[in-house]
Amino acid sequence: MKKIMTGNEAVARGAYEAGVHFASAYPGTPSTEILENIGPYKEIIAEWAPNEKVALEAVIGASIAGGRSLAVMKHVGVNVAADPLFTFAYTGVTGGSVLISADEPGMHSSQNEQDNRNYAKFAKIPMMEPSNSQESKDMLVDAYNISEEFDSIVMFRMTTRVCHSKSIVELGERIEVSPRKYEKNFGKYVAVPAIGRKLRHTVEDRLNKLKKYSETSKWNYTVSNNSKIGIITSGMSYEFTWEALGETVDYLKLGFTNPLPKDLIVDFCGKHETVYVIEENDPYIEDFAKKYCNNIIGKDLFPYTGEMTPDVIKRCVLSENVEGIETNPDLFVGRPPTFCSGCPHRGFFYELGKKRKEIIVAGDIGCYSLAVGEPYDMMDWLICMGASYSTAHGAQRIIDLKEDDNRRLVAVMGDSTFFHTGINSLLNTVYNGGNTINVILDNRITGMTGQQDNPGSGFKLQDDSASIGDIESICKALGVKHVRKINPNDLNEVKNTIDWAMELTETSVIITDWPCVLKKKYKESDFNIYEDMWKTKDIVIADKCTGCKICLKSGCPSLVFDAENKKVSIDSNTCVGCDVCLQICPFDAIVKEGFDE
Amino acid sequence: MNKNIKLVGVGGQGTILAAKVLCSALIDAGYDVKMSEIHGMSQRGGSVSSEIRFGDKIYSPVIEKGLADILVSFEQMEAARQVGYLKKDGVLIINNHKINSMVTLNGKIKYPEKIIETLSKQVKTIVIDGTKEAIELGNSKVMNIIMLGALAKAMKLDNLDFKKAIKENVKPKFIELNLLAYNQGLNK
Numbered sequence: 018m019k020k021i022m023t024g025n026e027a028v029a030r031g032a033y034e035a036g037v038h039f040a041s042a043y044p045g046t047p048s049t050e051i052l053e054n055i056g057p058y059k060e061i062i063a064e065w066a067p068n069e070k071v072a073l074e075a076v077i078g079a080s081i082a083g084g085r086s087l088a089v090m091k092h093v094g095v096n097v098a099a100d101p102l103f104t105f106a107y108t109g110v111t112g113g114s115v116l117i118s119a120d121e122p123g124m125h126s127s128q129n130e131q132d133n134r135n136y137a138k139f140a141k142i143p144m145m146e147p148s149n150s151q152e153s154k155d156m157l158v159d160a161y162n163i164s165e166e167f168d169s170i171v172m173f174r175m176t177t178r179v180c181h182s183k184s185i186v187e188l189g190e191r192i193e194v195s196p197r198k199y200e201k202n203f204g205k206y207v208a209v210p211a212i213g214r215k216l217r218h219t220v221e222d223r224l225n226k227l228k229k230y231s232e233t234s235k236w237n238y239t240v241s242n243n244s245k246i247g248i249i250t251s252g253m254s255y256e257f258t259w260e261a262l263g264e265t266v267d268y269l270k271l272g273f274t275n276p277l278p279k280d281l282i283v284d285f286c287g288k289h290e291t292v293y294v295i296e297e298n299d300p301y302i303e304d305f306a307k308k309y310c311n312n313i314i315g316k317d318l319f320p321y322t323g324e325m326t327p328d329v330i331k332r333c334v335l336s337e338n339v340e341g342i343e344t345n346p347d348l349f350v351g352r353p354p355t356f357c358s359g360c361p362h363r364g365f366f367y368e369l370g371k372k373r374k375e376i377i378v379a380g381d382i383g384c385y386s387l388a389v390g391e392p393y394d395m396m397d398w399l400i401c402m403g404a405s406y407s408t409a410h411g412a413q414r415i416i417d418l419k420e421d422d423n424r425r426l427v428a429v430m431g432d433s434t435f436f437h438t439g440i441n442s443l444l445n446t447v448y449n450g451g452n453t454i455n456v457i458l459d460n461r462i463t464g465m466t467g468q469q470d471n472p473g474s475g476f477k478l479q480d481d482s483a484s485i486g487d488i489e490s491i492c493k494a495l496g497v498k499h500v501r502k503i504n505p506n507d508l509n510e511v512k513n514t515i516d517w518a519m520e521l522t523e524t525s526v527i528i529t530d531w532p533c534v535l536k537k538k539y540k541e542s543d544f545n546i547y548e549d550m551w552k553t554k555d556i557v558i559a560d561k562c563t564g565c566k567i568c569l570k571s572g573c574p575s576l577v578f579d580a581e582n583k584k585v586s587i588d589s590n591t592c593v594g595c596d597v598c599l600q601i602c603p604f605d606a607i608v609k610e611g612f613d614e
Numbered sequence: 615m616n617k618n619i620k621l622v623g624v625g626g627q628g629t630i631l632a633a634k635v636l637c638s639a640l641i642d643a644g645y646d647v648k649m650s651e652i653h654g655m656s657q658r659g660g661s662v663s664s665e666i667r668f669g670d671k672i673y674s675p676v677i678e679k680g681l682a683d684i685l686v687s688f689e690q691m692e693a694a695r696q697v698g699y700l701k702k703d704g705v706l707i708i709n710n711h712k713i714n715s716m717v718t719l720n721g722k723i724k725y726p727e728k729i730i731e732t733l734s735k736q737v738k739t740i741v742i743d744g745t746k747e748a749i750e751l752g753n754s755k756v757m758n759i760i761m762l763g764a765l766a767k768a769m770k771l772d773n774l775d776f777k778k779a780i781k782e783n784v785k786p787k788f789i790e791l792n793l794l795a796y797n798q799g800l801n802k
Contacts, residue, residue, distance in 0.1 A: 182675030348694035354658035384758025
């Protein structure tokens with residue numbers, strides 16, 4: 018059967034066909050839909066983990082116990098999971114194990130562009146790189162054979178365009194594999210130094226075997242068009258190069274890329290006058306190939322950054338520029354992403370904005386990072402998941418040394434980020450007697466990546482019953498004495514709570530508790546907590562509107578200012594009635610729909 | 615001969631469903647098809663696009679600047695933003711509808727004027743009152759399928775069964791409405 022699938026859907030199908038027993042992930046663009054698509058396969062136990070390190074560790078346990086296991090994460094997630102990865106690379110597997118890293122050349126939805134192929138080389142583990150959806154599925158199935166044959170976790174490196182582009186896939190059947198027998202094996206799995214020193218040699222022996230495999234792997238092959246020019250490439254760059262240069266060149270297509278096949282590369286270069294290495298981000302293949310061949314052109318010609326799309330290749334190799342219709346910049350203005358109408362982060366940031374001169378704001382990864390833009394201007398910095406509390410703590414320490422600077426550090430993160438790595442950061446602050454204001458914007462879901470459940474949502478990926486991690490209790494248990502939970506849509510409550518926290522000289526926590534407006538699944542008990550949620554929309558009484566535009570400072574996309582008649586109106590298609598603008602209006606011109614004047 | 619079609623709009627306008635229906639029809643007709651879209655940050659009311667390429671054999675899933683045969687824009691300003699992707703002899707199908715962005719909503723910057731007049735001087739342009747007609751049909755959301763109907767007409771391929779593709783990709787209770795919307799677009 019043939020089906021058009023994204024790479025993410027196809028790799029999920031691959032997990033099913035490979036007989037995978039257990040999969041774990043933390044959501045992150047462009048990897049999120051992989052586990053979401055594994056979820057419906059009842060043959061696989063699929064779980065969201067609170068972070069990538071935990072996901073990989075659960076997968077390591079599943080593998081040691083004999084199951085075929087899969088960990089999925091975006092590129093920066095591998096940084097979080099690197100600690101267990103580097104030691105699991107020593108111990109090897111019982112059941113086959115694969116780590117999918119979804120990289121982001123071009124940084125469509127990420128804070129950096131790191132090339133995770135370097136991790137495979139660094140950890141000395143085999144790596145595969147699919148170019149399209151069919152390969153995503155087929156290669157993943159084979160990755161489990163490689164993992165079990167060579168006794169190593171396999172790194173499976175995808176990129177945004179492989180993950181999110183659709184192409185046609187021929188489906189196969191599931192291979193049912195029983196979990197392998199687990200027997201205690203001290204010399205293999207207990208990585209104390211004495212064992213580690215032995216395993217260190219095992220790793221080098223394994224690499225030598227993998228080098229031989231790489232030379233004959235079916236995923237590394239040449240395509241001859243009888244050209245004097247050769248191209249060495251991998252992943253999506255292979256598809257891009259075919260598009261740009263087609264049958265005018267020969268190809269060495271590399272799908273198994275750690276260790277790289279030295280003999281294949283040397284032989285290919287020997288048969289061509291000029292060889293271009295075309296790859297996104299780092300000169301990973303190029304640096305290797307240039308050690309053995311002197312007719313290679315790589316990053317001396319191609320850019321280090323961004324995607325290696327066909328136009329880039331044509332420009333670099335053929336000096337060819339395609340001209341289309343001329344774009345007229347006077348005809349459009351920016352359209353940055355923004356908080357949705359009814360987003361529970363709006364009320365909090367509106368009130369916090371009034372303190373802008375007295376505070377420094379440490380941001381984090383999630384929808385609330387959108388407060389960096391107009392009209393909020395709320396972030397001083399944003400580093401990585403869970404970093405807002407800890408960076409704020411360090412910054413406050415230095416600010417407090419300065420006699421002429423009295424600013425307070427306010428650190429914001431969401432519920433999913435709090436569970437991810439925020440708990441550790443808060444523990445650090447309270448343990449060390451820090452005095453920062455720590456905010457948990459609890460919208461009861463992992464929002465930015467598209468509504469994935471987390472340990473606070475009450476739901477699991479494959480099951481509607483889950484214990485709920487209580488954030489308020491966690492904060493108190495860590496030792497925070499000053500914790501307040503508030504409704505972020507009640508601006509008076511928000512204002513008073515910020516004032517309260519600004520006066521404190523010890524660690525404080527503010528939990529803003531209101532669900533994401535896009536949240537789809539609720540517990541019955543939620544409706545008791547969030548009473549009257551989004552029942553009536555807000556409207557403007559035109560006669561009362563003075564056109565002062567103060568309500569627009571809420572940054573709500575439902576508010577429309579008509580420059581001609583100098584009045585604001587509310588788009589009833591998108592307003593959900595959060596009442597934030599109603600509370601801001603100094604002239605009582607905004608009321609609940611159906612309100613009797 | 616490979617063809618490139620780009621659908622652009624604002625997050626929430628239904629570009630993805632329209633692209634999905636188009637892909638189904640193309641695959642049924644036996645074409646090799648690739649499609650690309652960007653997820654994540656860009657979905658929160660930002661600019662969005664879906665790219666569809668079809669032919670005998672397709673490699674790249676993305677359309678480069680200057681190589682789209684047809685650009686379908688669900689919104690005026692987005693057409694102006696993305697028109698550089700069109701071939702010089704390409705076709706622009708534009709929904710005569712404006713959606714404010716954060717910067718025009720608060721009145722700081724005006725929503726640009728004369729977009730359609732200017733673009734239609736640069737390139738062959740088909741203007742559709744998609745949003746207005748969708749509201750008349752009873753649901754503003756079917757604008758995307760009205761635009762798909764207009765696209766089907768401009769593609770001039772008689773081997774594509776869009777109606778079957780709509781039935782396969784739309785929730786049962788919305789099929790009839792979407793078929794009406796499709797016909798509306800097709801008969802422009």
